Amino acid sequence: MKLIDFRAFFNKELTDLYPKTEIDAFFFRTIESVLNLKVMDMFTKADFVINEEKLAILQPIINRLQKEEPIQYILGETEFYGYPFKVNSNVLIPRPETEELVSWVKEVFQSENKKLSVLDIGAGSGCIAITLKKELEASSVTAFDxxxxxxxxxxxxxxLNNAEVNFVLHDILSDKPIEETFDLIVSNPPYVRELEKVEIKNNVLNNEPHLALFVEDDNPLLFYKHIADFAKTNLNRDGILFLEINQYLGEETKQMLLQKGFKDVVLRSDLFGNHRMIKANF
Known part of the structure; x- marks a missing residue:
């Protein structure tokens, strides 16, 4: 089958499930991963012939997309902050708003050019911890999950990214003491309330780990409260806490941090104007 014909087939099989822009994104990610072809090759190599061996790999990808599985899990890979990451159903797929959180951390710390001790609470795929190690090279980075x-x-x-990170099995809700202290604590903990499940797309709801996504409606700041208490004990003098937050609970999160003694608490919106990040000193 020629590449141009495969694209038409790909579109036909998915057109009732996804908007065209999303199908195009799936298509280009798929041919890059399986055929090692770039977007421009679609125009310069439209007559490229896909052999039977490759077609046998491509058809199951379409089948899984029809079941609304995330393309990142299907291909087993994604990109975060320009770095490659392996992903599977045991970890959340990194989001653009988390890249914005990392950019904010860099904005604050990069100019200092000193060795920082960094902790990421809720490592998941490792995207935050690994990226901070790559971007703030002099830092020592630990990550809990x-x-x-x-x-x-x-x-x-x-x-994969040649990054030295100390990964530790630890439950932040256990309140188990940790002796090490840090200049920077960052976290993207579970923050989606059960009542917000109706807003979640099937490809997320049915595939990504609920342990890393959801909290009970009656205690939506559960993780933030424990992280704040941990930070009060384990942040160094002039240390900073950065959090990705529920866009609907920005003010509540800010007030909780203020009540726990944090200062200079700053809410920041993402590119879509939603409160998604918060920074606080203790």
Missing amino acids: ISEKALVTAKENAR
Whole structure:
């Protein structure tokens, strides 16, 4: 089958499930991953013939997209902040708003050009911890996660990106004391309330780990409260706490941090104007 014909087939199979822009994105990611072809090749190599071996790989990808599986899980890879990351159903797929959080951290710390001790709470794929290690090279970076399976993936991503990160199995809700202290604590903890499930697309709701996504409606700041208490004990003098937050609970999160004694608490919106990040000193 020629590449141009495969694109028509790809579109036909998915047109009732996704908008055209999303199908195009799926298509280009797929041919790059499986055929090692770029977007421009669609125009310069439209007559490229896909052999039977490759077609046998491509058809199951279409089948899984029809079941609304995330393309990142299907291909087993994604990109975050320009770095490659392996992903699977044990970890959340990194989001653009988390890249914005990392950019904010860089904005604050990069000019200092000193060795920082960094902690990422809730490592997942390792995207925050690994990226901060790459971008703030002099820093020592530790990352906690409650999931052993997530840590396996995170360690694989650290090797993939040649980044030295100390991954630790730890439940932040346990309040188990940790002696080490840090200049920077950053976290993207579970913050989606059960009542917000109606807003979540099926490809996320049915595939990504709920342990890393959801909190109970009656205690939506559960993780933030524990992280704040941990930070009060484990932040160094002049240390800073950065959090990705629920866009609907920005003011509530800010007030909670102020009540716990944090100062200079700043809410920041993402590119879509939603309160998604918060920074606080203690």
